[in-house]
Amino acid sequence: MRQVMVAGNWKMNGSSESVKELMTGILDGMASVTKAEVVVCPPAVYLSRVCGAADGSAIKVGSQNICDQDKGAFTGEISADMLKDVGCEYAIIGHSERRALYGESDELVARRFAAARRNGIKPIFCIGETLEERESGVTNDVCSRQIDAVIALEGVEALADGVIAYEPVWAIGTGKVATPEQAQDVHAFIRGKIADLNADVAEGLRILYGGSMNAGNAKELIGQQDIDGGLIGGASLKAEDFLAICQAAE
Numbered sequence: 001m002r003q004v005m006v007a008g009n010w011k012m013n014g015s016s017e018s019v020k021e022l023m024t025g026i027l028d029g030m031a032s033v034t035k036a037e038v039v040v041c042p043p044a045v046y047l048s049r050v051c052g053a054a055d056g057s058a059i060k061v062g063s064q065n066i067c068d069q070d071k072g073a074f075t076g077e078i079s080a081d082m083l084k085d086v087g088c089e090y091a092i093i094g095h096s097e098r099r100a101l102y103g104e105s106d107e108l109v110a111r112r113f114a115a116a117r118r119n120g121i122k123p124i125f126c127i128g129e130t131l132e133e134r135e136s137g138v139t140n141d142v143c144s145r146q147i148d149a150v151i152a153l154e155g156v157e158a159l160a161d162g163v164i165a166y167e168p169v170w171a172i173g174t175g176k177v178a179t180p181e182q183a184q185d186v187h188a189f190i191r192g193k194i195a196d197l198n199a200d201v202a203e204g205l206r207i208l209y210g211g212s213m214n215a216g217n218a219k220e221l222i223g224q225q226d227i228d229g230g231l232i233g234g235a236s237l238k239a240e241d242f243l244a245i246c247q248a249a250e
C-alpha cells in the first residue's frame with residue numbers, strides 16, 4: 001500500500017517572517033492530517049530554520065534542487081551532505097522551471113538524481129510535457145525519455161520506493177489543471193512502463209500529480225488509481241490551502 005504524499009514547493013517565495021508564519025500555520029493544523037506524508041520544500045536559505053521548526057513533528061523537509069557532485073568547486077550549488085546536515089530528507093529534482101529556465105538536461109537531472117540517492121536524500125523526480133508536446137501527441141514519449149535518462153544511469157531499481165512527480169508544464173502555475181482522466185492516463189502509462197521492467201518497483205513507486213492542484217480539485221485527482229498524491233506550488237504558500245489539500249488527500 002503506497003502512502004499518499006503531499007509536497008509543497010514554495011519556489012522562490014517567502015521571507016524570514018512569512019516562512020515562520022507559514023510553518024506555524026501548517027504545524028498547527030497537522031493534528032488533522034493522519035495518513036498523508038507531508039513534505040515542505042522552502043528556498044535553500046530557509047531550509048535550516050524550516051527543518052528546526054519541523055523537528056519533532058510529522059512534517060518532512062525537502063530542497064528544491066541538489067548538486068550532481070558531492071563536494072568541491074561548484075559555486076552556487078548545494079550538496080546532498082549539506083542538505084542532510086541541516087535535516088532534509090527529500091530533494092525536488094528536474095522541476096520544469098529548472099529544465100526550461102536554467103537549461104537542465106535529462107542527463108544532468110539524472111546525475112542530480114544519482115547524487116541524491118548515493119548520499120541518502122530521497123528524490124522527488126519531476127517529469128512532464130509542454131503544451132506543444134501534448135498537442136503534438138508526444139506526452140508519453142517525453143515522460144519516457146525523461147525517465148529513461150535516470151534508468152540508463154541508475155537502473156530501474158533506483159526507483160524502488162521512489163517518488164516521481166508528473167507535472168504537465170502547461171498546468172504549472174497557470175490555473176489550468178489536467179483533468180483527472182488526463183492525469184490518470186499519464187500516471188498509468190508511467191507505472192506500466194516501469195512495470196514492464198520491474199513489477200515490484202512499479203508497485204511501490206509513488207507518482208504525484210503537480211500542476212495547479214488546489215483544495216477544490218485535489219480529492220478527485222488523488223482519488224485516481226495511479227495518483228499517489230500531489231506536488232503543490234501556489235497553493236502550498238498558505239497554510240490553510242495546503243492543509244486542505246493534505247486533508248483531501250486522506
Ligand code: PEP
Pocket residue numbers: 009167171172173174175210211212213231232233234235
Ligand atoms: C510546481 O511548481 O511544482 C507546481 C505544481 O506549481 P502550481 O501548483 O503552482 O501549478
